[in-house]
Amino acid sequence: MTYDLKEIFGYFTPEGTYLEGEPYGSGHIHDTFRVQTSESDKDNYILQRLNNKIFKDIPQLQNNIERVTVHLNKKLQLIPGSNLKRECLTLIPAKDGKSWIIDKDGNYWRMYIFISDHRSYNIVDNTDKAFEGGKAIGRFQAMLADMPGGPLAETIPKFHDIENRLETLNRKIKEDPAGRVASLTEEIKEYLSRSEEMKTILKLGRSGKIPLRITHNDTKFNNILLDENDKALCVIDLDTVMPGYVHYDFGDSIRTVTNTAAEDEKDLSKVEMNISLFEAYASGYLSETGKTLNEVEKEYLAFAPKLITYTIGVRFLTDYIDGNNYFKIHHPLHNLQRTRAQMKLVMSMERQYEEMQKIIRKLV
Structure with a gap:
């Protein structure tokens, strides 16, 4: 579908005059133009x-x-030398003062x-980039730790809630709507055998041992911008910023940063977690x-990648x-391929879990 970008540009209050617009990026949720x-x-x-089909309350x-x-x-503004337009997303208000039209x-x-x-x-090929990615997400969380006001709204309710995800899985197994359950004995066994362990973070939260914080909730590496010298610059794609546990952001980053293969890799022998990047x-x-x-929170950081990889x-x-x-x-068979690749990555993390814990203890 085509849009009159010049007309839409005119609803807002930018500096400068519209010259041209073109599709930008590879996102699958919104239509983005530069x-x-x-x-x-x-x-x-x-x-x-x-996309107001996925995000049903745009004002929220x-x-x-x-x-x-x-x-x-x-x-x-309190950090000398900061470049506000480059280190933080800047919304341009519409002529009516709102941030959308x-x-x-x-x-x-x-x-x-x-x-x-x-x-x-999309791919992290050295430890310097991995370090800068961790620094970007860490700074993002730390800066938001004292944000005033009430809790943010849940833009996608129960997004990382593994109990909710498991309830849905078990219901679909019983319903078997596509007649595939009989062929998935091994996959279902591998996932359900880990179900109680994966509720750990939710249980820690309910017991008051870890707080709900402001988290990004979609920390794949291409949501982190680096500057021309590959130094941490800005965290983007803020649609899922909402209350969560820090383990969600840390875990999803490790899932995407350290995987030695693609998320949907068919050859499972290629799927491992790179401990150096971790x-x-x-x-x-x-x-x-x-x-x-x-x-x-620090004690369970090493557990977080297992949880989020398992959840997806x-x-x-x-x-x-x-x-x-x-x-x-x-x-x-694409989703089955993805299912198997994520479990292989979970198993790689399990094999290296003691080393992951040692690394966290050393760093803290």
């Missing part, structure tokens, strides 16, 4: 058509992002300043959060049993 302005001394911008979503970016901006066709849109001269990576990321992360986290595996398995209705697939 807008170039005519003036060389003015910012360029990101326009996004927001935008309120979360407004609160987070305003707080981060205030924190950065609704076009004549009922589409929701928002606008950010485009962060120039950045680098982002140590580098953890070092960067704890360099920023060491004074923020309590002792129990449960979601892939559930979707495969259900007939592939949620995740985009490229072939009928």
